[in-house]
Amino acid sequence: MHIIENGNAAAALGVKLCRASVIAAYPITPQTPLTEKLSEYVESGEMKAEYIPVESEHSALAVCIAASSAGARTFTATSANGLLYMHEQVQWASGARLPMVMCVVNRAVGAPWNVWNDQQDSISQRDTGWIQIYCADHQQIIDTVIKAYWLAEQVSIPVMVCYDGYILSHTFMPFDLPDQEQVDSFLPPFQPDYFLNPQDPANLNTVTLPDVRMDVRGELAHGYMEIRCLLQEDLRKALQTAAEAEKRFAGIFNRGADPYIEPYRCDDAEHVAVGLGSITYQMRVCVDQLRTEGIKIGVMGVRYYRPFPDEAIAAALKGKKGVIVVEKALSYGYEGALMSDLKSALYEHLAGTGSLPVVQNFIAGIGGREIRTDDLTQTLRAAAKGRVSKEPVWIGLRL
Amino acid sequence: MGTRNYRRKTSHSEHGAGDGGRTGSWRVERPVLDRNLCIPCKRNKEACFICWLFCPDVVISRTIPPTINLEYCKGCGICAEECPTKAITMVDEAKFAEEDKE
Numbered sequence: 071m072h073i074i075e076n077g078n079a080a081a082a083l084g085v086k087l088c089r090a091s092v093i094a095a096y097p098i099t100p101q102t103p104l105t106e107k108l109s110e111y112v113e114s115g116e117m118k119a120e121y122i123p124v125e126s127e128h129s130a131l132a133v134c135i136a137a138s139s140a141g142a143r144t145f146t147a148t149s150a151n152g153l154l155y156m157h158e159q160v161q162w163a164s165g166a167r168l169p170m171v172m173c174v175v176n177r178a179v180g181a182p183w184n185v186w187n188d189q190q191d192s193i194s195q196r197d198t199g200w201i202q203i204y205c206a207d208h209q210q211i212i213d214t215v216i217k218a219y220w221l222a223e224q225v226s227i228p229v230m231v232c233y234d235g236y237i238l239s240h241t242f243m244p245f246d247l248p249d250q251e252q253v254d255s256f257l258p259p260f261q262p263d264y265f266l267n268p269q270d271p272a273n274l275n276t277v278t279l280p281d282v283r284m285d286v287r288g289e290l291a292h293g294y295m296e297i298r299c300l301l302q303e304d305l306r307k308a309l310q311t312a313a314e315a316e317k318r319f320a321g322i323f324n325r326g327a328d329p330y331i332e333p334y335r336c337d338d339a340e341h342v343a344v345g346l347g348s349i350t351y352q353m354r355v356c357v358d359q360l361r362t363e364g365i366k367i368g369v370m371g372v373r374y375y376r377p378f379p380d381e382a383i384a385a386a387l388k389g390k391k392g393v394i395v396v397e398k399a400l401s402y403g404y405e406g407a408l409m410s411d412l413k414s415a416l417y418e419h420l421a422g423t424g425s426l427p428v429v430q431n432f433i434a435g436i437g438g439r440e441i442r443t444d445d446l447t448q449t450l451r452a453a454a455k456g457r458v459s460k461e462p463v464w465i466g467l468r469l
Numbered sequence: 470m471g472t473r474n475y476r477r478k479t480s481h482s483e484h485g486a487g488d489g490g491r492t493g494s495w496r497v498e499r500p501v502l503d504r505n506l507c508i509p510c511k512r513n514k515e516a517c518f519i520c521w522l523f524c525p526d527v528v529i530s531r532t533i534p535p536t537i538n539l540e541y542c543k544g545c546g547i548c549a550e551e552c553p554t555k556a557i558t559m560v561d562e563a564k565f566a567e568e569d570k571e
Contacts, residue, residue, distance in 0.1 A: 167478050226478065264476060271484060278480040286485030292477055300478050 077238035080208040082107035084215030087253040090145040094122040094133035098152040099185045100235035101175040127152040131159035138168040141265030150177035150191045164199030169222035177235040178437040186438020187235040193399035202375040204346040205233040209245040217315045225308045234348045305377045330379030336368035341392040341454045343369045356447040384419030390427045394453045431462040496544030498559035506556035509533045520548035
């Protein structure tokens with residue numbers, strides 16, 4: 071059934087369809103309508119879940135961690151400073167291998183105070199051991215939430231579903247609302263590998279010494295380093311599971327594509343613009359314009375940021391003359407984080423082949439600064455002609 | 470993934486002596502039992518066992534005489550504090566180290 075709703079509602083509907091049983095969240099702009107919607111569903115009885123109002127984001131995720139440890143399918147959502155306040159628990163959730171889903175409605179972080187969109191919040195959580203997926207429209211938001219639960223529960227790793235504040239969260243767009251029956255067949259009830267049970271008490275995530283130890287059963291138990299290494303190994307393997315999720319989903323819902331990247335007019339392109347989230351769809355308009363001018367350019371959205379699909383990205387960019395990375399976040403003191411990751415993937419897979427493209431970095435839309443399509447087109451046109459600068463270039467800056 | 474597999478991907482411990490690692494090396498003072506004062510030893514009966522009940526690391530056995538697993542005893546001294554007949558005294562580990570040298 072096609073409906074017209076905003077991005078936050080798309081996420082809330084996805085969570086409802088996934089039958090999350092414990093929701094704990096603290097409202098923060100632009101995530102607020104998402105949690106309001108979920109509390110309405112719970113209040114009206116449409117959704118059989120516990121909605122736990124908390125006093126902070128740190129507590130929101132702490133509640134989800136506890137509920138997930140007890141075997142519940144949990145959900146939380148946040149933005150910007152809320153996510154940063156949650157940071158300690160974000161690391162905890164992945165270290166504890168809890169398969170939960172969190173929506174991050176991307177917003178700039180303070181100071182200075184700002185409630186508008188950029189992606190500094192979720193990018194700053196890159197190294198927390200969560201899977202990070204970026205959405206470009208409302209259909210992707212609802213579909214990704216559903217896929218995220220399946221993926222998280224397969225690999226026992228939490229998933230962040232990221233989408234741009236306002237640009238997606240508060241705009242209305244038609245999308246297909248999946249049937250409950252179809253979602254149920256895609257996503258079976260959560261069957262945790264382990265959950266807290268008073269009949270069989272255990273300590274979870276206890277102090278782990280630097281070395282391995284004998285446990286009470288006389289088996290060698292892993293030390294901290296082994297546990298952390300397994301998280302890394304399983305995150306890398308999760309790329310494969312993500313492809314399975316996509317295939318399963320396409321089999322039931324008849325839609326889906328490349329799980330990791332979303333290329334547009336890239337096949338014969340000499341230059342490819344790369345980004346995360348809604349800006350990649352805006353760049354499609356620029357690409358269409360530049361194609362009429364005879365510039366062979368395409369655009370590629372990166373959907374999975376962690377685990378980073380380095381092979382897929384390098385394969386897609388092999389033989390291109392130039393790559394233009396347009397980002398709404400920055401690793402302050404160097405360049406965009408996606409820029410660095412992408413260059414490292416190209417070096418790993420293409421070094422010595424003689425087909426390393428020139429890579430340029432542009433920073434756009436920080437703190438909600440309007441990204442005018444004309445400016446973006448002009449940027450891509452100039453970048454396709456040759457290297458503009460060694461340093462990241464800020465689009466629409468008035469300094 | 471299976472329960473056992475999952476347990477191995479996280480830090481997971483069950484109740485029992487030493488599931489937090491070889492904590493015996495943390496000890497500064499060692500509990501030493503005087504069997505002449507210990508109630509179950511004196512009466513040769515299953516009685517008292519307050520040391521066993523209070524030990525937070527479950528390293529004291531419910532036997533006659535009670536034994537203390539020094540691999541895992543952190544030397545917290547709760548047993549000595551709780552013993553109603555003061556049969557357990559905490560002795561500086563340095564003393565044992567000197568004895569070992571001799």
